[in-house]
Amino acid sequence: MxxxxxxxxxxxxxxxxxxxxxxxxxxxxxxxxxxxxxxxxxxxxxxxxxxxxxxxxxxxxxxxxxxxxxxxxxxxxxxxxxxxxxxxxxxxxxxxxxxxxxxVGFMFQRDTLMPWATVAQNIGLGLELNGTPKGAHEARIAELLDLLGLAKFRDFLPAALSGGMRQRVALGRLLAYAxxxxxxxxxxxxxxxxxxxxxxxxxxxxxxxxxxxxxxxxxxxxxxxxxxxxxxxxxxxxxxxxxxxxxxxxxxxxxxxxxxxxxxxxxxxxxxxxxxxx
Ligand SMILES: Nc1ncnc2c1ncn2[C@@H]1O[C@H](COP(=O)(O)OP(=O)(O)OP(=O)(O)O)[C@@H](O)[C@H]1O
Ligand SMILES: [Mg+2]
Structure with missing residues (x-):
């Protein structure tokens, strides 16, 4: 990449x-x-x-x-x-x-979040996949959480989110993957x-x-x-x-x-x- x-x-x-x-x-x-x-x-x-x-x-x-x-x-x-x-x-x-x-990044019609991972970890997966250095993860995740209006939910699991929130996490993961x-x-x-x-x-x-x-x-x-x-x-x-x-x-x-x-x-x-x- x-x-x-x-x-x-x-x-x-x-x-x-x-x-x-x-x-x-x-x-x-x-x-x-x-x-x-x-x-x-x-x-x-x-x-x-x-x-x-x-x-x-x-x-x-x-x-x-x-x-x-x-x-x-x-x-x-x-x-x-x-x-x-x-x-x-x-x-x-x-x-x-x-x-x-x-x-190539794909955002599916139905979200495909990792059910065992938190909001922040799901978004961080995009950064892992594209080889972003570990040291830069925290700042980019925080930026995306702010953008997506999810800062308060960073440690929630997908099961505890609404459909629109899950969609925002999936979007965050794609934006992180870039x-x-x-x-x-x-x-x-x-x-x-x-x-x-x-x-x-x-x-x-x-x-x-x-x-x-x-x-x-x-x-x-x-x-x-x-x-x-x-x-x-x-x-x-x-x-x-x-x-x-x-x-x-x-x-x-x-x-x-x-x-x-x-x-x-x-x-x-x-x-x-x-x-x-x-
Ligand atoms: N894996 C599959 N096996 C059998 N039929 C399928 C499969 N995937 C899609 N189809 C059929 O193909 C057609 C098109 O499905 P597709 O999901 O591509 O439509 P779409 O335009 O995305 O619809 P929507 O706007 O509702 O999301 C449908 O008739 C669907 O039943
Ligand atoms: Mg469709």
Whole structure:
């Protein structure tokens, strides 16, 4: 894991993903003709994803929206190497994915905290995984606990937390791990509006400052438009990409203030209509 690349701030905060990329940048993720089938009770395979072609650029913030069951989580699992595609190829950083690729962090839709470890220890796991020196753990954990509003709960076990609190711990662990590619499956789903706003701002800050790539799955179209360079819309049965929108709203972008722009409203309306007709 290359810390010098992670902390490179030269490509910071302004412009689209394309504008911030160097001329020879390689796509972060490529899906070519990807299909996924699961066995179904009738003996025939259930086609969950059909013929997905998608390129996610280096430093791009891409959101995926679509109805429940259209295959969003499955798509993230294929990128993260947790399961193989039935057809086609998935590449991360130019290499065909056959298992979890290096420097990729996954925040699952259902939190996967270590039940025996405290809030602080769960977050610290991200620092252990990325090789942060032990001496720096305490300060970074304290910073993240403050950010996530969890300072008072640092020694609690996950079983004693609410759903939204557990989601914040999982987010803290991912932010601590700080991979080059963030795969996030409805990471703000269980958060209240105020916390969601704070987390959105933090994610944008980290993304723009440290040149991360993010694939962000959400049901919330305003969240997708507010955060992203591009929003991909999926439909179900079989799961497929039906449209995509380049979000050319100014950067750096305030996750709340951007919602007041007429272009923001117009984009959200168009995407709503897209989902509505499917
Ligand atoms: N391991 C599995 N075995 C069999 N079927 C599966 C498996 N994982 C997912 N599916 C099926 O694939 C379809 C897509 O599931 P997936 O979880 O990817 O949808 P999603 O778009 O993430 O939905 P949601 O918005 O509700 O999270 C569903 O019909 C689901 O039942
Ligand atoms: Mg899902």
């Amino acid at each position: 290359d810390q010098s690349v992670r902390s490179d701030e030269t490509g910071a905060a302004t412009g689209s993903a394309a504008g911030r990329r160097g001329p020879a940048a390689r796509p972060r993720v490529v899906l070519e003709g990807v299909g996924k089938e699961f066995p179904s009770s009738g003996g025939h395979g259930l086609t969950v994803l059909d013929d997905i072609d998608l390129v996610i650029e280096d430093r791009e913030f891409l959101s995926i929206v679509g109805p429940s069951g259209c295959g969003k989580s499955t798509l993230l699992r294929l990128i993260s190497g947790l399961m193989p595609p039935s057809r086609g190829r998935v590449l991360v950083d130019g290499a065909v994915v056959t298992g979890p690729p290096p420097d 991979p080059a590619l963030y795969l996030m499956d409805e990471p703000f789903g269980a958060l209240d509006a105020m916390t969601k706003m704070a987390m959105g701002r933090e994610l944008l800050r980290i993304w723009s400052r440290y040149d991360k790539s993010v694939v962000f799955v959400t049901h919330d179209i305003e969240e997708a438009v507010g955060l992203s360079d591009r929003v991909v819309v999926m439909a179900a049965h079989p799961g497929r990409i039906v449209s995509e929108y380049v979000i050319d709203l100014p950067r750096p972008r305030d996750f709340r203030a951007v919602r007041l722009l007429p272009e923001f409203r117009a984009l959200c309306e168009t995407i709503w209509r897209d989902i509505g007709v499917e």
